Amino acid sequence: MLAEALPSLTTDITRGATVSDLEQFRAETRAWLEENCPQSMRTPARGFEDIYTGGRTPEIKHPDQKLWCDRMAERGWTVPTWPAAYGGGGLDKEEAKILAQEMQRISARRPLDSFGISMLGPALLQFGTEEQKKEHLPPIVRGEIRWCQGYSEPNAGSDLASLQTRADDQGDHYIINGQKIWTSYADKADWIFCLVRTDNSGSKHEGISFVLFDMDQPGVTVKPIKLISGSSPFCETFFDDAKALKKNLIGEEGKGWTIAKYLLTHEREMISSFGTMSRESLGQRAVQTVGADASGRLANGVLRQNIAQYQLDALVFAYTMARVGDEAKAGQGLGAASSIFKYYGTELNKRRNELNLAVQGEAALGWEGEVYDGGQLSRDWLRSKGNSIEGGTTEVQLNIISKRVLGLPDA
Amino acid sequence: MALVLNEEQIMLKDSAAGFLAEKAGVPQLRALRDSGSEAGYDAAVWQEMAGMGWAGIAIPEEFGGLGYGYTGLGLVLEQVGRHLSNSPLESSVLVAATLINELGTEAQKQQWLPAIAGGEALLSLALQEGPHHAPEQVTTSARREGDSYVLSGSKVLVLDAPSARHFLVVARVEADGGLSVFVVPADAAGLTVERRSMVDSRAAGALQLDNVTVPADALLGAAGEAGPALERTLDIANIGLAAELLGLSAEAFERTVVYLQERKQFGRIIGSFQGLQHRAAELFAELELARSIVLKALQAIDEGADNLPQLASAAKAKLCEVAQRASNEAVQMHGGIGMTDEHEIGFFLKRARVAQHTFGDYNYHLDRFARLGGF
Ligand SMILES: Cc1cc2nc3c(=O)[nH]c(=O)nc-3n(C[C@H](O)[C@H](O)[C@H](O)COP(=O)(O)OP(=O)(O)OC[C@H]3O[C@@H](n4cnc5c(N)ncnc54)[C@H](O)[C@@H]3O)c2cc1C
Numbered sequence: 109m110l111a112e113a114l115p116s117l118t119t120d121i122t123r124g125a126t127v128s129d130l131e132q133f134r135a136e137t138r139a140w141l142e143e144n145c146p147q148s149m150r151t152p153a154r155g156f157e158d159i160y161t162g163g164r165t166p167e168i169k170h171p172d173q174k175l176w177c178d179r180m181a182e183r184g185w186t187v188p189t190w191p192a193a194y195g196g197g198g199l200d201k202e203e204a205k206i207l208a209q210e211m212q213r214i215s216a217r218r219p220l221d222s223f224g225i226s227m228l229g230p231a232l233l234q235f236g237t238e239e240q241k242k243e244h245l246p247p248i249v250r251g252e253i254r255w256c257q258g259y260s261e262p263n264a265g266s267d268l269a270s271l272q273t274r275a276d277d278q279g280d281h282y283i284i285n286g287q288k289i290w291t292s293y294a295d296k297a298d299w300i301f302c303l304v305r306t307d308n309s310g311s312k313h314e315g316i317s318f319v320l321f322d323m324d325q326p327g328v329t330v331k332p333i334k335l336i337s338g339s340s341p342f343c344e345t346f347f348d349d350a351k352a353l354k355k356n357l358i359g360e361e362g363k364g365w366t367i368a369k370y371l372l373t374h375e376r377e378m379i380s381s382f383g384t385m386s387r388e389s390l391g392q393r394a395v396q397t398v399g400a401d402a403s404g405r406l407a408n409g410v411l412r413q414n415i416a417q418y419q420l421d422a423l424v425f426a427y428t429m430a431r432v433g434d435e436a437k438a439g440q441g442l443g444a445a446s447s448i449f450k451y452y453g454t455e456l457n458k459r460r461n462e463l464n465l466a467v468q469g470e471a472a473l474g475w476e477g478e479v480y481d482g483g484q485l486s487r488d489w490l491r492s493k494g495n496s497i498e499g500g501t502t503e504v505q506l507n508i509i510s511k512r513v514l515g516l517p518d519a
Numbered sequence: 520m521a522l523v524l525n526e527e528q529i530m531l532k533d534s535a536a537g538f539l540a541e542k543a544g545v546p547q548l549r550a551l552r553d554s555g556s557e558a559g560y561d562a563a564v565w566q567e568m569a570g571m572g573w574a575g576i577a578i579p580e581e582f583g584g585l586g587y588g589y590t591g592l593g594l595v596l597e598q599v600g601r602h603l604s605n606s607p608l609e610s611s612v613l614v615a616a617t618l619i620n621e622l623g624t625e626a627q628k629q630q631w632l633p634a635i636a637g638g639e640a641l642l643s644l645a646l647q648e649g650p651h652h653a654p655e656q657v658t659t660s661a662r663r664e665g666d667s668y669v670l671s672g673s674k675v676l677v678l679d680a681p682s683a684r685h686f687l688v689v690a691r692v693e694a695d696g697g698l699s700v701f702v703v704p705a706d707a708a709g710l711t712v713e714r715r716s717m718v719d720s721r722a723a724g725a726l727q728l729d730n731v732t733v734p735a736d737a738l739l740g741a742a743g744e745a746g747p748a749l750e751r752t753l754d755i756a757n758i759g760l761a762a763e764l765l766g767l768s769a770e771a772f773e774r775t776v777v778y779l780q781e782r783k784q785f786g787r788i789i790g791s792f793q794g795l796q797h798r799a800a801e802l803f804a805e806l807e808l809a810r811s812i813v814l815k816a817l818q819a820i821d822e823g824a825d826n827l828p829q830l831a832s833a834a835k836a837k838l839c840e841v842a843q844r845a846s847n848e849a850v851q852m853h854g855g856i857g858m859t860d861e862h863e864i865g866f867f868l869k870r871a872r873v874a875q876h877t878f879g880d881y882n883y884h885l886d887r888f889a890r891l892g893g894f
Contacts, residue, residue, distance in 0.1 A: 506797040
């Protein structure tokens, strides 16, 4: 029988901090941000390329980016909720919410965004040894090491567990041979978290190991791949006797699949948040570009309906993220709803980008030179197509809902 | 306010589910239909509901209700949707009591609300005149004559009309003026009530008002000034209907998933076909979205939020869309058996369309949502 998302009894959340502690925290945070957030960082980042990602040789679009990151990192506020012992801010949920609100108040952008923060960190916190956490988490917080994700291979995409990159045991290290593909920012990353096969004898889910290694070594070569959006954010990655120290094996040898899946849930969470990125009313913008009829309605009724449907779904999706968050805080719900986020959020984001094109018309199709928005609109539109592929495709997400939530049998 | 239910609300929801499953489920609906019930519901069951306080859930305590708010009423309505339970809970409580509470004078509230909360008074709103919900186009007239008003016009889709004892008739005192609402007894001279059995086996009715004379104090509130209260009432009514549609859609979906897990063709459980799996998974996602907007909109009523009109139209439009998809997919995925009267799934399809239409369908509310959004 279908598990009805019947909430259990509400438990009062007991928090350590009192209201006045929180008010004081807010006041201090506000003052600190006022003093330390450079003016230039009080504007939203323009597209993916404008986000500061750190690393040994960071890509700097604006000199204040590094300054802002360093100042925030000093307090651990680049990753506010990670434990202070690993360089994080050590904030509880309420405090982190206040920090986010205060940053939003002055339109401060996030100082640092990286795969280390959104993907590897949560997995290390869950599965890493104390030593591994101490070694790898602080450089992530400080934006010193940039990570990439070595999961997909030419013949292992949706069917990730069939991956064949092999790691041979050499005592204190592994020697790795094989190929990864679609490795985002492999050409810019310093380290890789990588799925390798340490054993071929069992089922495909067994014998996978989760290892970390430095990209700066002779056995690693990367070849950028150009995307339809014109940029080259991902690569083919080749391993030819690359070396990974055994102390950087996360979890047990051969048990990497569990870690891989855990990390994927965090990746999907990050990707699904794109669905709620824009608060702007497309409908009102369309009135500017298309015009209104005598009753004030958008002049093209078909476009109007498409936009209204999108805006309705985007609004309701945002309430759904809020509801699931509130239920989790109250100890209610079975988390079934969160399984829809990746699928729904990315499909919504694609709809928004298509509507952007429809609303701006000819202007949106410009590519280079003196064109509307410097061609960013069309690039964003093209890039959005990848949202429902990366991190597990829409079809794969629907398979997961069918099986895990609805209990429908395998084909 | 956090988008979660508290302990009391969860208990209310569970007890409503238990009661309705036993006393007012689809088998009872079928029996009422087949016996040609005039009211379309069981009056004894209604008295039990009132006895449990349901008729007064959202009525303020000073007027004999529980003062428990619309979120509570919405939770009961969601269960009503799951079980397709017929009763005056919508016509008399969700709609009529709300309008009196929003529009009536102190004395009128004292006169009507305690009686509605007790389940004795049965009132129903008489608003719609044409094939579509269009409150701004009401033409029924109310002519002032001395100490009376004289009403003429016609109405359709008056919910539970055969059993209602009074109607809240929306009319205009001045042809180009604002709206007014009058309490008209069902047995008033010049009033004809024609029973219309609907596709969902509920009884609605058409009213013909032919110079119906009512005393001046039958006017709720002030003449020509009912517009805002009526709009708020309709927002609340649509959120309540959205809650009912949520329960209905979820139940139809869950029954369908059970069928997908049982039925075999080609030597396999049909739920193993990916063509069906993905449609079911998409519907699951839509239902999760539907649940969020219904709760948000119910809370907005109780909080007195200013964006209630947007949230009401968002909730009704979304739930019309989801209910239509869920009820259509339910029949399709049941195959031939889904088309039979003997199987219960068809009842969900039928009730869905009437609830969708009532007080404005998808087209009406998506248009309104866009208009309120400035485009
Ligand atoms: C922008 C972008 C960034 C990426 N970054 C990274 C990265 O940093 N690191 C990394 O490791 N990978 C990355 N990827 C790879 C991504 O995870 C894979 O592309 C994805 O898992 C799909 O695999 P595939 O490309 O082999 O497609 P395939 O698996 O071959 O899929 C092709 C089509 O078949 C469908 N399909 C496959 N199996 C099923 C099934 N069982 N049921 C129904 N339909 C099915 C898919 O949904 C898809 O529509 C990135 C991809 C993109 C687009």
